[in-house]
Amino acid sequence: MKAYKLENEPKIATGFKTPDDYFDNFSTKVLQQINDREVNVIPLYKQKKVIAMLVAAIVIMALMIPIINNYNNKAKDLDEATLETYLSYQSNLNQYDLIKELDSKDIDKLSKSVALEQETLEDILSSNPNIENLISE
Amino acid sequence: MTKVVTDEKEFIAQLLDPKTQNIAFQKLLSDYQKPLYAHIRNIVLNHDDADDVLQNTFVKVFQYLKNFKGESKLFSWMYRIATNEALTFLNQKAKINGVTSEALQNKTIDNLKADVYFDGDEIQIKLQKAIVTLPEKQQLVFKMKYFQELKYEEIAEILGTSVGALKASYHHAVKKIELYVTSN
Numbered sequence: 001m002k003a004y005k006l007e008n009e010p011k012i013a014t015g016f017k018t019p020d021d022y023f024d025n026f027s028t029k030v031l032q033q034i035n036d037r038e039v040n041v042i043p044l045y046k047q048k049k050v051i052a053m054l055v056a057a058i059v060i061m062a063l064m065i066p067i068i069n070n071y072n073n074k075a076k077d078l079d080e081a082t083l084e085t086y087l088s089y090q091s092n093l094n095q096y097d098l099i100k101e102l103d104s105k106d107i108d109k110l111s112k113s114v115a116l117e118q119e120t121l122e123d124i125l126s127s128n129p130n131i132e133n134l135i136s137e
Numbered sequence: 138m139t140k141v142v143t144d145e146k147e148f149i150a151q152l153l154d155p156k157t158q159n160i161a162f163q164k165l166l167s168d169y170q171k172p173l174y175a176h177i178r179n180i181v182l183n184h185d186d187a188d189d190v191l192q193n194t195f196v197k198v199f200q201y202l203k204n205f206k207g208e209s210k211l212f213s214w215m216y217r218i219a220t221n222e223a224l225t226f227l228n229q230k231a232k233i234n235g236v237t238s239e240a241l242q243n244k245t246i247d248n249l250k251a252d253v254y255f256d257g258d259e260i261q262i263k264l265q266k267a268i269v270t271l272p273e274k275q276q277l278v279f280k281m282k283y284f285q286e287l288k289y290e291e292i293a294e295i296l297g298t299s300v301g302a303l304k305a306s307y308h309h310a311v312k313k314i315e316l317y318v319t320s321n
Contacts, residue, residue, distance in 0.1 A: 004318040006283075006311050012264050014284050015249075015257025016178050022188075023174075027166040030195045031159075037196065 180223035213294040267317035279310040
């Protein structure tokens, strides 16, 4: 049998054909496909992103509830010093209003703290030039 | 040569600019649809499959254009995408059918006789059957050189191999084909 030599034989074509108008319509088909993908795919992706962002925002707000509550409670608690300052300088309370509020325990406390040392009393009496007024009273 | 490179750079810029993109892409389609179709059809053999792969190829070209660095020519970059798409398609089809790629190609060649978009006789079928017996790389080289008549330099750029290696591949392919045709 004679050896077959590709280069000695006439060129063999592929024999492949296409439908007559195949290449006339091909570009339209491809452009359509590109547009379809852009229309279908991108909004879906965007929608997912929006939903994810909404969920994230809700979770963050839910996590912040205890913090906000805590902050408000703290703000309502007035400390003693602020109250004292308010009462001394801002309120209309006078001495008599305060006295009315005192009970027997408070009076006992007051009398103790008022008790003066003998020496201090002597110092005051000796250094005070209006001692006579004091005595007469 | 410099003019060609500048023209290509300009053309790529037009493809990326939203204002000129549509017209430039239409031109790209009309310039490359026929050679790329022939290239893909030579790999997948059947018209419907070639149509699917060619559409996917152009969609991918459109999608990846913004990443095209211009390191290779637009022509070889597109051929590379087409080759990868066609080979991936063949492997997936073989996997779905649970057969090897060679068995699938043999079956496709047998079906060619009844294909309305195939106008060949015994010698064409025999040549295709001989090509299927070759390793994948030799098949590609033979089809690009013999059927498409691309230059070795062009094939080298598409497949990323040296011209010397391609010449050796083509030589081996021709020998094996001749042997197959003689003995069958």
